[in-house]
Structure formats: C-alpha cells, structure tokens
Amino acid sequence: MPNETDRKTAFVTGADHGLGFALTQQLVQRGYHVVAGQYAPSESALGAFAAEHPGAVTIVPLDVSDDESVAAAGKAALETRPVIDLVINNAAILGNEKLDNRITDGLAYDTILATISVNAVGPLRVVEALMPGLEKSGSPRLCFISSEAGSVTRSYRPNWYGYCMSKSALNMGISILFNDLRPKGYTLRVYHPGWMQTFMRGEEDSKAKYTPAEAARLALEYFLDIEIDEDRLVMRDDNRDDWPW
Ligand SMILES: NC(=O)c1ccc[n+]([C@@H]2O[C@H](COP(=O)([O-])OP(=O)(O)OC[C@H]3O[C@@H](n4cnc5c(N)ncnc54)[C@H](OP(=O)(O)O)[C@@H]3O)[C@@H](O)[C@H]2O)c1
Numbered sequence: 001m002p003n004e005t006d007r008k009t010a011f012v013t014g015a016d017h018g019l020g021f022a023l024t025q026q027l028v029q030r031g032y033h034v035v036a037g038q039y040a041p042s043e044s045a046l047g048a049f050a051a052e053h054p055g056a057v058t059i060v061p062l063d064v065s066d067d068e069s070v071a072a073a074g075k076a077a078l079e080t081r082p083v084i085d086l087v088i089n090n091a092a093i094l095g096n097e098k099l100d101n102r103i104t105d106g107l108a109y110d111t112i113l114a115t116i117s118v119n120a121v122g123p124l125r126v127v128e129a130l131m132p133g134l135e136k137s138g139s140p141r142l143c144f145i146s147s148e149a150g151s152v153t154r155s156y157r158p159n160w161y162g163y164c165m166s167k168s169a170l171n172m173g174i175s176i177l178f179n180d181l182r183p184k185g186y187t188l189r190v191y192h193p194g195w196m197q198t199f200m201r202g203e204e205d206s207k208a209k210y211t212p213a214e215a216a217r218l219a220l221e222y223f224l225d226i227e228i229d230e231d232r233l234v235m236r237d238d239n240r241d242d243w244p245w
Contacts, residue, residue, distance in 0.1 A: 007033040007056070007083040007129035009133075013064055013126055014091025018042050019145065021090055022216035028056045030220070035077040037062030037091065037126075051107060064091050064122030065114065074129025075233045084133030088143045088223070091125035094200040095162040103161050109221065112162035119166035125174050134186070140213055141190040142181070143223045144174050146235055153244035169192075187230045189223050194238035210238070 009026050014020035015036035024046070025036045035058045050057035060076045063069040075209065077084065095115035098108040123144055127134075133139040149160065155196055157164060173200025178188050195208040196215045210218075218238050228234075235243040 005236070007031060008085040009035065009083060009127070010034045010088060011035045011077055011084055011203050012088045012090060012129055013037040013061075013122070014039060015063060015113070016046055017212075018200075019193060019196060019215055019219070020088075020090040020213050021046060021049075022212035023090060023219065024057065026213070026216050026220055027086075028053050032056075033058070033081060035060055035081055037064070037073060039063060039091065062087075062091075062127055064119040067125060070122075070125040070129050072127070076223040077130065078133045081225040084135060084137040085137045085139060086141050086223070087127060087130055087134070087142065088145070089126055090145045092119040092147075092166075092200075093121060095166075096202060100159050101196070104108070107161060107207075112165070115162035116166045116169060118135060120162070120169035120173060123170060124177075127177065130194055139187070140181075140185070141187045141189070141223070142177065143191065144170065144172075145219075146170055146174075148162050148192045148237065151235070151243050151245065160211075176231060182231065182233075188233060190233065190235040191219055191222060192235060192243060193219055195215065 012020055012034055013023050015024045016039050024036050027034050032210045033056055036046055038059050046059060051061055054174055058080045060073040063075040093115055095111045097111040101107055127142060146165045149164045150171050152168055172189055174188060193215045195212050196210045196212060197205055197208045198212055222236060237243060
C-alpha cells in the first residue's frame with residue numbers, strides 16, 4: 001500500500017452508497033486517495049469508512065446539479081489534493097416521478113429536466129471544476145457511468161423519457177470532451193455497469209444481477225487495468241462488449 005504522499009487521487013461522485021460507495025472502498029484498497037462526493041450528509045457508511053481509513057478519503061459535499069456546489073467541491077478537493085488523476089462520474093438519478101408513464105399518461109417535465117441536469121450536465125460541471133487538478137496529472141483519466149438506456153440504436157422502452165434522454169445526452173457530452181481532451185493526452189471510459197442491487201428506485205433492487213461490490217470490481221478492472229485503443233471512444237458494458245451509441 002503506498003504511503004499518503006504517493007497515492008494517486010480519484011474523485012468519485014455519488015459516493016454515498018450504491019456503486020459509488022463500492023468504487024470508493026475498492027479504490028482505497030487499490031491504493032488511491034479518494035475524494036468522495038457526498039450528496040446526503042445523513043448517510044453514515046461513507047463517513048464510517050473514511051474514519052476507518054484515515055488519510056485515504058476526503059469527503060466533500062456535492063450536488064452535481066448545482067453550479068455552486070460543484071465549484072465548492074472542486075475547490076475543496078484541490079486544496080487537499082492538488083493533482084487529480086482519475087474522475088469517476090457516477091452520480092445519477094432515475095427521476096422516479098411518472099417514470100413509467102407513456103406519452104398518453106402525462107409526463108413530469110420538471111423531473112425530466114432535473115434528471116438531465118444531474119445525469120448529463122452534472123459530469124460536465126464536475127470535469128470543469130477539476131480541470132486545474134487534472135492538468136497537473138501525468139495520466140488524467142475521465143470515467144463515466146452511462147447506461148444501456150442511453151443507446152439510441154437499441155432503444156426499446158415506451159417510457160423512461162428523462163433517464164434515457166439524459167444518458168444519450170451524457171454520451172454526446174463525453175464525445176465532445178473526447179474531441180477536446182484526447183489530443184491533450186486524456187483517456188476516457190464510458191461504461192454500462194449492468195443491473196445492480198442499488199437504490200435508484202428508492203429502495204434496494206434486490207433482484208438485480210450484481211451487488212455493488214461485484215459491479216465495482218468489474219468497473220475498476222475496465223477503468224484501471226485494461227489497455228484499449230485510447231483513440232477510439234466506445235461505450236462498453238460489464239461483459240466488455242461494445243454498445244452502439
Ligand atoms: N442500478 C442499475 O442497475 C444501473 C444500471 C445502469 C447504469 N446505472 C448507473 O450507475 C450509476 C450508479 O447508480 P446506482 O445504481 O449506484 O444508484 P444509487 O444507489 O441511487 O446511487 C446514486 C448515487 O448518486 C447520488 N446522487 C443523487 N443525486 C445526486 C446529485 N444531485 N448530486 C450528487 N450525487 C447525487 C446518490 O445519493 P443519494 O442516494 O443519497 O440520493 C447516490 O449516492 C448511475 O450513473 C446509474 O445511472 C445503474
């Protein structure tokens with residue numbers, strides 16, 4: 001395990017629980033210092049984990065839908081860890097209000113817009129706020145948890161407007177970031193993590209395929225270990241299969 005000054009730094013959004021918390025735990029086990037974005041201050045597991053690993057976790061309050069919150073989180077992160085090597089944009093919401101409604105049932109437009117702000121615009125806010133730290137890294141890597149739901153080619157749902165649209169928009173935002181930052185040496189990962197036993201529906205989805213720990217292990221193998229053609233942007237899933245955009 002590296003000592004504190006040798007640790008690379010990862011910034012994880014939505015680290016309260018679900019996949020983000022499991023990613024935080026496993027990154028620390030892999031020797032990273034993690035700046036963990038905490039959305040719900042009442043959530044105790046992240047605080048307890050940080051207390052068990054002194055010097056390895058910095059918790060910052062973070063609402064990725066709020067410009068000021070993201071700017072403050074970025075500032076706090078960079079004051080503690082001036083170099084950021086890895087960003088995992090994980091935070092997202094499903095937008096549960098009228099989620100299953102079809103066009104004839106009436107849609108919840110404020111919720112659709114809020115979902116797009118969190119899921120698609122939030123990652124851009126985060127990357128912008130962390131650019132001063134990323135610029136200091138010798139190997140900056142940007143990872144994005146997207147979803148099969150964002151694939152236009154394989155779209156099949158008659159509902160879930162906000163979530164599906166938000167992930168398609170996220171993918172386009174990542175593509176533009178790739179055009180801008182890949183020539184400067186950045187590497188990017190776009191990932192569908194599979195169906196997970198997490199809390200997107202407001203309660204634990206116990207029927208799902210993966211525990212958060214299993215999903216985080218697979219995700220990190222792809223984010224950290226795999227050598228890929230860095231000059232071709234792909235969305236890859238938990239089986240390492242490419243998805244059409
Ligand atoms: N679950 C699946 O089967 C599945 C499938 C494909 C893709 N994904 C993607 O996987 C990622 C992780 O999802 P998950 O399943 O782990 O869901 P989750 O358990 O609901 O976790 C999402 C995390 O994001 C946080 N969050 C919510 N709103 C936020 C905001 N405005 N700013 C910052 N953080 C916020 C949540 O905090 P609170 O819980 O405290 O609100 C939570 O910590 C998401 O990008 C999701 O779209 C999930």
